Every structure is written in structure tokens, then in C-alpha cells.
Amino acid sequence: MVEFTVQQTCGKARASVLRTAHGEVATPVFMPCGTAGTVKGVTSAQLRETGVQMVLANAYHLMLRPGAEVVAALGGLHRMMAWDGPILTDSGGYQVFSLAQRRTVCDDGVTFQSHIDGAAVELTPEICIDVQVRLGADIIMQLDECPPGDASRQDVAAAVRRSADWAARCRKAWEDFGRLAHSGHPQALFGIQQGGVHADLRAESAKRIVALDLPGYAIGGLSVGEGHDRMVQLPADRPRYLMGVGEPRDILAAVASGVDMFDCxxxxxxxxxxxxxxxxxxxxxxxxxxxxxxxxxxxxxxxxxxxxxxxxxxxxxxxxxxxxxxxxxxxxxxxxxxxxxxxxxxxxxxxxxxxxxxxxxxxxx
Ligand SMILES: [Zn+2]
Structure with a gap:
């Protein structure tokens, strides 16, 4: 699992160390996207030389192609990518809501048509954990519902509640895998705060996922510069990850509000x-x-x-x-x-x- 130690602070900003099974990461950290199990155009040796500490891969893309069981048969994502440093996989939620066609969401999960071949695919919190366990990243993410930026308050509220329910189910599935592995959890599960631009819904979302006592928390559905002050609702002793933000100026603003991890x-x-x-x-x-x-x-x-x-x-x-x-x-x-x-x-x-x-x-x- 991961261990997180805050070493220095400056206002709300913190310099910390995140220890994983594949090495230590000094935070604040920026993770490049290795969407399909490769950071496009560079080898892992070149990646290492740039000073990259940790990479992100997309469960959505990898579950559709080549398939989580193929990656597992290759020895997991670290072996497939020839990258022995830490990896984080996202749950697929964001891509399902932004890329997939003919999506149907219900309380159990989401069914969608693959953007590659049109095949019907089911993604539930349990399947999402199963896929990410097979991929073998150091940090895995809960399945969440990501409403579009122009969604009504009612739709955002429904997504907050559904995402919190899914977080609890992901936690249960993750615990079950930990028990099967006997040695506890080799992977750390992060929850995701949603709520769009509505302060009260973000607070409700934070309260519900923090109650699950997860190893780390992400801030979803917030883009450039908005609402950084709301991020401090997440516990100070856990890593805070702002998803999908990478403009240097936005990184600076978010670090000043206490964020530790970024990808873009x-x-x-x-x-x-x-x-x-x-x-x-x-x-x-x-x-x-x-x-x-x-x-x-x-x-x-x-x-x-x-x-x-x-x-x-x-x-x-x-x-x-x-x-x-x-x-x-x-x-x-x-x-x-x-x-x-x-x-x-x-x-x-x-x-x-x-x-x-x-x-x-x-x-x-
Ligand atoms: Zn240069």
C-alpha cells in the first residue's frame, strides 16, 4: 500500500513523500498520461531520464484493448510498460462519460458501447476494481459518475450520491481482494470527490468519501483554477490528487490550496x-x-x-x-x-x- 508523510508546509502547500511498492514519490508531483500503457512516443528509459516519478494509465482503454486479462498474463502493467516506477490507473469513469457511445447509467453501474468496436461493455464498481487489480497499478481509483460541465444541479446531486455509493462498493471489493491476497492490499484505493461547482454538494461528497477512510482522495470535475479553496475539505494526512489539471499556473494555484498530485x-x-x-x-x-x-x-x-x-x-x-x-x-x-x-x-x-x-x-x- 502507500504511505504518505508530509515533510514541510508553506501556508496550505505541502512537500511530502508518497511511498509505494515501486518506490518513493516526492510531491507535489505531476504524472504524465500513459493512456494505453505507454507515454506516447517515448520509451520508459527516456521517461526515467526526464525525471518523471510516476505515470498514469487508463483502465478504460486497457480493459477494451488489449483487455485486463491480457495485461495480467503479461505480468501486469509494470512489466507490459517496462516501467518499474509507481503507476496510477484511473477507473474508467471519466472516459465512459466522455468517450463511450450509448451509455446507460443505473445504480448498479454503467453499460456502454466501446468506441473501438461498438461492443456492449458493463462497468460496475466491482468490475472496475477487478480490472484495476489485474492491471496491477500502485494506486487505483474508485468508479465515479462524471456529469458534464453543463449538467443541472439535480443531475450533479444524483451523481454525487451515486458516486459515493459506488465508492463504498469499490472499497468492499478492494477489501475482498486484499483478504484474498493474504498479505493485505498491494494497491491503494483513492476516492473521488464530485459535486461540480456547487459548494454544498462538494461538501456532501467529501463527507461521504472521507467517511470510508481511504488511503487517498481525488478532486474530480473541477477544471482550471475554479474552486481551489474547496479542496481543503479533504483530510490533511492523505494525498490529495486534482484530476486532469496541468497548466503550470493552475498547478501553482492548486498546490497553494494543498493539492499534492496532478495529471494531464x-x-x-x-x-x-x-x-x-x-x-x-x-x-x-x-x-x-x-x-x-x-x-x-x-x-x-x-x-x-x-x-x-x-x-x-x-x-x-x-x-x-x-x-x-x-x-x-x-x-x-x-x-x-x-x-x-x-x-x-x-x-x-x-x-x-x-x-x-x-x-x-x-x-x-
Ligand atoms: Zn529541454
């Missing part, structure tokens, strides 16, 4: 579109201004791309549709996010986060 497709997806993150803002490397530019993506960056390739070469690879272009910018962007979160941890330890956050935000315009 931003650094990898933008890399595939030739967009590089730097301490002074984003660069679009297809831009003609870089045609003869001999400099690295960012001066002082220790990544493989910046040590070896001028901007002009990377621009050329993108224009020629060479695979190396997305690979190099992915390596750079993941290195940037690792350095950014490391700098946040140092600022927390130095008691200097508000001043440093202001400087970074001003620089990244």
Missing part, C-alpha cells in the same frame, strides 16, 4: 503539436523564426533534446513529419514539468512559495 495530457499532447513549455512561456517550434535557430529549445535545460538538437533541426523534423520531432519535444516538456514541480517542492521547503509562484507566473506569460 497537456505536456505530451502539446509536444506532438510542436509546442514546447519553457520558464518564459510556450514556443511553437514550427514557426519560421526557428528555421536557422542554432539554440536549444531552452537554455539551461538538461534534457536530451536540449543537450543535442538545435531548434532548427526540431522544426525540420516536424515539417518533414519525422517521428523524432514529437519524441524530442515530449522529452523536453516532461523534463520541464519535472523541473517545475521540483522547484515548487524546493520553494515550499524554503518557505518561499508565494514569492516564487508570482515570479514564475509573470515569466510564463
Amino acid at each position: 495530457v497537456l505536456p505530451t499532447r502539446n509536444a506532438r503539436n510542436a509546442q514546447a513549455f519553457t520558464w518564459t512561456g510556450r514556443l511553437r517550434l514550427r514557426n519560421a523564426a526557428f528555421t536557422r535557430d542554432c539554440g536549444p529549445i531552452e537554455d539551461g535545460c538538461p534534457c536530451y533534446a536540449c543537450r543535442n538538437f538545435p531548434r532548427a533541426a526540431i522544426r525540420h523534423y516536424f515539417l518533414s513529419e519525422e517521428m523524432l520531432g514529437p519524441t524530442l519535444v515530449t522529452i523536453h516538456n516532461l523534463t520541464f514539468f519535472a523541473r517545475f514541480t521540483a522547484a515548487i517542492r524546493q520553494a515550499i521547503a524554503a518557505g518561499d512559495l508565494p514569492r516564487r509562484a508570482e515570479q514564475w507566473s509573470a515569466g510564463m506569460v
